[in-house]
Every structure is written in structure tokens, then in C-alpha cells.
Amino acid sequence: MSPPAAGFPRLLALGDAAFTVEFGGGIAPEIHARVLGFAAALADCAIPGVIERVPTFRSVTVHFDPDLIDPPRLAADLLALAQAGHEAAASGRRWVLPVCFDDALAPDLPDVAAHCGLAREAVIERLTATEFSVYMLGFLPGFAYLGGLPAALEMPRLATPRTRVPAGSLAIAGRMAAIYPWDSPGGWRLVGRTGVGLFDAGNATRPALLAAGDRVRFRAVASLAEAAEITETVPELP
Template sequence: MRHNPLLLPLGDSAWTVEFGDRIDPALHARVMGLAGALHAAREAGELAGIVDLVPTFRSLTVHYDPLAIDGEQLGARLLQLAEAAGSSTSDGRHWLLPVCCDGELAPDLERLAEARRMGTETVIALLAATTFRVYMIGFMPGFPYMGGLPPALAMPRLASPRKAVPARSLAVTGEMCAVYPWESPGGWNLLGRTPVTLFDAADEAAPALLESGDQVRWRIVERAEYDHLVGELAAGRLRRTDFLVAAEAAWPA
């Protein structure tokens, strides 16, 4: 674990601030602490040349307009803020998202259960009992890399990736969990499907449902409820944000 942040140039219009060399909630809290400090500085009218912040597992990339702000001065300021900001104490937003683990929606469930020497009911129960932390968005827009998968469910990627993973598929590999926002190739193990769209280009304010720092729990639903929710969301009678919960206390025990 690196105690002092490391500043790395990324082309001529971005800096990456690294906090360590592994996936660790404590490192990610420092990433989010710096992101929070930068948001506060921008709201106070400072650092107007910053155009985007990209948090990851262990680093924060800061994109800026070199015509609006001096890159060297910004780099020095980033190091100051990184050392002063400390770790974020925010738990992020809390989501309780439905997922169906029935039949063709969970094509790898039985294989994973057999490999880990447990019943499919146990796999599903472990998924439902786990709080997942969104570390970063990557691979494709809206694709959340979520940590916290129980080691008992850890599985390697498929030897031969699928050419087309269905949209909204819940997937796991190693100790990570994710959801494919739309149909794409992929090699993760598919354990279910959520009716909730994770990336909506029509939502200009927030096309990606999840963001770094969010926490996610899964509510297991039967196929009939899954189909009903798909219809309600498509008709606009439900909104994606309806699955936000006020706090961790609202999650099921």
C-alpha cells in the first residue's frame, strides 16, 4: 500500500493520482476523498479548468482544459489536496436492485454451484446477503465493477467468452460482481438478470445508473415479478431511481 499519493501525467490534458497498487476499500476511500475535495473546490469557484473526474479502484484521473488552467500548477494542487483530503466518510448512494436467477436468465448458476460444492439456493442467498461497493465504471459506459463478492463464489472467467451476453446480466468473476449494461461479448459467469437498465443514453442528466462509491444490494425476485418490472419500467410507470433506498437501514436483514 502506498502512503504518499503519486502524480502521473496522462497526455497533455490529464493527471492521474495513484494511492496504491491493489484493490482495497481503504484506498478507494482516499480516491473518493480527493474527488470530494475537487468537487468542493469547483463549487467554490476554484479549478475552473477541470472538465472531468474519473475515479477507479486505486486512482483518480483528472481531465482538464490546458487553455483554461496551467497543468503544472494543477498537478501541484492535486497533490496538496490528495494529502489533505484524507479518506471519504460517505457511504455513497444505496441501491436495492431486483434480480431474477431463474432458468435461462442465470446460465452459469448451476455450474458455479457445482464447482463451489454448494446448492444453487446457497449461491443465491449469498448474493442477496452481500453489500457490493461500486469501485469504478469501465469496460463500457455504465458497466459497474463492484467489489465484495464472497470468496465462496469466486470463479475464473470462462475459457471461451460468449459472443453476446444479454443486456442487464448479473455477472461475477474472481471476487468482483458486475452488470452488463447492454448486449456485448463477455467472459464473466452469469448468475441472473435485473430488469433495471444500467445505462440510458436518453437520460442526459445521468445516463449511467451507478457511480463510483455507490453501494448495491440484490433483491431476488421470481420470473413473474421480473417480467412485470420489465414492463413497468418500459412503460414509464417505474423509474430507475425508484430503486434507491434512503440508507443501509432500509436494506433487508
């Protein structure tokens, strides 16, 4: 187990009904492993009065009902649990999502290739050869931040965001990748598109297809019609 960053974990109060437990100051696999390990351990504790756990890149926010639990006692329990140093073992689901990299669906792919000094096909090969980790959901319902983008494909965001990014667009920025689940504004580089739905409001148990701790790979297909179905479902990790 890797040692925690200096000064972490630490606990911050968010008003009178939530605490945030921080495990580091950046985005890194070892920090995220502690985030997921703590979230899983907290779920196993089933503390009465804890309403929700929200994991992020480097922290977990714990919402609670102050009428059902003593906040100072909860704060002490959360910090003790965090200091126990739980790290998540391989968990979650693994997905292979079809993506079409046609020029009309990947308007920034030529610029990415030129910036990185790679052929267009080499960019696609790197994207499809990488297993990404779902770090967190945010920005939009079902929008998963995917860590693991190869350093060779690192790109800044657009200087001027688009006013409309089509739903299903595969995008990259910095060392992250993501798929836009809805039509929305966005400043990430668009390099492909999938037709797989990433959010279903009618699904009460799992409205978002992806969840923190999942793994994602992309498979190149020839058309957007082929990208509308998940043709390969990988079993859940042991």
C-alpha cells in the same frame, strides 16, 4: 484513517491535458475510500480549468484545459490534495435491484455452485445477502464494477468469452460482480438477470443509473417480468 500504501499517492502525466493520481496498487476498500475522498475534495475546490474527474478502483484521472491552467501548478496542487489523505464518508445512493435466478437466465449458476461446493440456493443466498460497493464505471456505458463478492463465490472468468451476453445479466468474476447494461461479448459467469435499465442516454444529468460510491443489493424474484422494476428504493446515505 488507514496509512497510505508505500509510494502513494503519486501523480502521473497523461499527455498534456490530464494527470492521474494513484492511491495504491490494488483493489481494496481503503484505497477506494481515498479515491472517492480525493474526488469529492477536488470537486469542492472547483479549480478553474479542470474539466472532468474520472475515479477508478485505485486512482483518479483529472482532465484539464492547458490554456486555462498552469499544468505544473495544477500537478503540485493535486499532489498536495492527495497527500492530505481525504477519505470518503458514506455517500452515494443505495439500490435494491430485483434479479431473476431462473436456470434459463443463469447459465453459469450450476457451475459456480459446483466449483464453490455450495447448493444453488446457497449461492443465491450469498448474492442477495451482500451489499456491494460500486467501485467504478467502465467497459460499457453504465457498466458498474461491484466490489464485495464473498470469497466463497470467487470464480475465474470463462476460458472462452461468450460472443453475446444479454443485457441485464448479473455476472461474477474474481471478487467482483457486475450487470451488463447492453448486449455485448463477455467472459464473466452469468448467475441471474435483471430487467432494470442501467443506462439512459436521454438523461443528461445522470445517464448511468449507478455511480462510484453507490451501494447495491440484489433481491430474488420469480420471473424476469418482476425483475423489470425497482420495487424498493433505499434513501441516499447520510
